[in-house]
Amino acid sequence: MLAIGSDHAGFGLKQAVMAHLKERGIEFKDYGTYTEESCDYPDFAEAVSQAIIGGEADRGILICGTGIGISIAANRHREIRAAVCGDCFSAEATRQHNDANVLAMGARVVGEGLALKIVDTFLDTPFSNGTNHVRRISKMS
Numbered sequence: 001m002l003a004i005g006s007d008h009a010g011f012g013l014k015q016a017v018m019a020h021l022k023e024r025g026i027e028f029k030d031y032g033t034y035t036e037e038s039c040d041y042p043d044f045a046e047a048v049s050q051a052i053i054g055g056e057a058d059r060g061i062l063i064c065g066t067g068i069g070i071s072i073a074a075n076r077h078r079e080i081r082a083a084v085c086g087d088c089f090s091a092e093a094t095r096q097h098n099d100a101n102v103l104a105m106g107a108r109v110v111g112e113g114l115a116l117k118i119v120d121t122f123l124d125t126p127f128s129n130g131t132n133h134v135r136r137i138s139k140m141s
């Protein structure tokens with residue numbers, strides 16, 4: 001299961017991402033926010049992080065204005081490897097090399113078309129399982 005969350009700045013793009021996930025038949029749960037009213041991105045980073053840490057979700061998508069604040073908040077957890085991606089190369093590389101379990105995006109940075117391609121790349125790319133990468137990740141956790 002995929003956990004998805006955003007603040008008010010990411011709300012619109014999150015709706016588009018969720019419609020795309022539905023079209024692809026990917027199971028997800030929306031952890032908020034549920035309106036465009038101003039709110040605090042750490043709250044949604046926390047909800048999605050806890051869903052992953054608790055085993056309810058295996059990966060997550062977080063969206064704020066830049067993708068930065070919400071990824072910083074999520075990365076405070078030892079178990080979370082959140083990567084801000086604004087291009088497909090980074091989305092692919094962070095899955096292959098970092099086994100990133102959260103994709104963060106900035107709704108004020110990427111357009112909807114690119115964002116959906118980034119989502120697909122992130123979801124469809126497996127971790128390489130390379131010895132070097134496994135060792136480096138274990139040094140972080």
Ligand code: RB5
Nearest residue numbers: 009064065066068069070
């Ligand atoms: C909200 O205005 C904005 O600060 C937030 O969405 C995010 O970009 C923070 O990193």
